[in-house]
Amino acid sequence: GELCMEATKANVKEGEFAGVQLTFMGLNNQNLHNVLFRGFLKPWETYTGAKINWIDLAQADYNARLQQSIATGTVDFDIIEMGAPFEGDVCGKGLTSEMPDWVKDQIDMKDVVAYLQPPVGTWDGKQYRVTVDGDAHNFNYRTDVFADADLAKAWKDSGGGGEWGVPKTWQQVQAVTKFLKGKQFQGQDVYGYLDAPKAWGGFGFYFLGSRASAYAKHPDDKAWLFDADTMxxxxxxxAWVRAIQDVIDALPSEPADQINADPNTTAFQQFLAGTGSMITWWGDVGSNVKTNDSSVVGDVTGFSILPGSDDVYNSKTGQWDKLASGPNHAPNCAYLGWGVYVMARVDSDEKKKKAAWSAAAHLGGKDLSLWCAAYPSGFQPYRNSHFNIPE
Structure with missing residues (x-):
């Protein structure tokens, strides 16, 4: 945070926000999010004179706390870490402050990748979101499991379709998961895909969505969650029923009590610890396999886009289509990443309003974002400049 203060100093005088107190509500998931924000904003507080109070929430508690604040009219925070799926609930009710033009310039909005440009972060044409994250689910797998000669022989002897290797479709994921039930690898029980059926404050939906996207998102139809004409x-x-049935059918072949596993369990307690050979997650798995002290799979984890499907449901015709181009792939931009939003309750106090937006702009700053993209911060790359780094 301290090394990235130049953009703030260009718009704010030292001590300009002395006496201002702000309340920030966000996550403390995996000791990231608010835990990092505290450090990032400490030099900002020292320079500007403002003071920030923190509301820390577990991921499973976040949605209920936010919805309660909205429903009861008791918004008790000035800044919130929030995602695009909540914008209708919050921005649509006029609870957020519109982003000033100086903030757009400070954070270099034009550098944000295309899929996070407006309409993401807007409501009725007004910009509300400072993006700090870019989310998409990817497929993580154990390279050693899928290169094992003994498993390859057992697969062939069992009549498995094709050569033993990393599944490319959900049909193959299902077959491999069922095949591995009861098998051993390097003297340990080996498992296939890791589902996360346990409720997780609404965020678990994205993991079912990643199982469903290749079935439900037809290349000739822009929509897959709702009918775009009728909503x-x-x-x-x-398509969605098939995805749900896949989970039900796979659970008996997954680790015991998998039905009580949420995504934190599957990623950080299971996959990183060597349990399971396939998992869908945000980019955190990719960074943590190499950096987390609990990881034993840093050198044997591979990455790909989400599996495809041999066929895809056509909502217009009510039929399953097999594409001439081969399996249908439909990667899931799950959640669209976190952003920082300023609440409208600061708008009546210009000093407080500028302070809140300055804090948000610091967290969404271009220099700070590069550190977050490279470090296992809980935030994924979201700027064009993150993908164009001179070596």
Whole structure:
């Protein structure tokens, strides 16, 4: 934070916010998010004179706490770490402050990748979000498991389809997961895919979505969650039902009591510790396999886009289509990443409003973002400049 203060100093005088107190609500998941924000904002507090009070929430508690604040009209925070799926609940009710132009310039909005540009972060054409994260689910797998000669022989002897290797479709994921039940690898029980069925404050939905996307997102149709013309939900159509059934069918082949595993369990207690050979997650798994002290799979983890499907459901015709191009792939931009939003309750106090937006802009600053993208921070790359780094 201290090394990235130049952008703040260009817009704020030293001590300009003396006497201002702000309340920031966000996550403390995996000792990241608010835990990092505290450190990032400490030099900002020292320079500006403002003081920040913190509301820390577990991921499973976040949605309920936010919705309670909205429903009861008791918004008790000035800044919130929030994602695009909540913008209708919050921005749509006029609870957020519109981003000033100087903030857009300070954070270099034009550098943010295309899929996080407006309409993401906007409501009725007004910008509210300082993006600090870019989210997409990817497929993580054990390279050693899928290169093992003994498992390859057992796969062939069992009549498994094709050569033993990393699954490319969800149909293959299912077959491999069931095949590995009861098998041993390097003297330990080996498992296939790790589902996360336990409720996780609404965020677990994205993991089912990643199982469903290749079934439900037809390349000739922009929509997969709702019908774009009628807004009728599609989550009970045959594609989503198949994804749900896949989870039910795979659970008996997964670790004992997997039904009580949430995504934190699957990633940080299971996969990093060597349990399971396939998992869908945000980029945190990719960084943590190499950096987390609990990881034993740093040298044997591979990465890919989400598995595809041999067929895809066509919501317009009600039929399953096999594409001439081969399996259908539909990677899931799960959640669209975290952002920082300023609440409208600061708008009546210009000094407090500028302070809140300055804090948000510091967290979304271009220099600070590069550190977050490279470090296992809980935040993934979200700027074009993150992908264009001179070596």
């Amino acid at each position: 009728k939900p599609r989550i009970n159509n045959p």
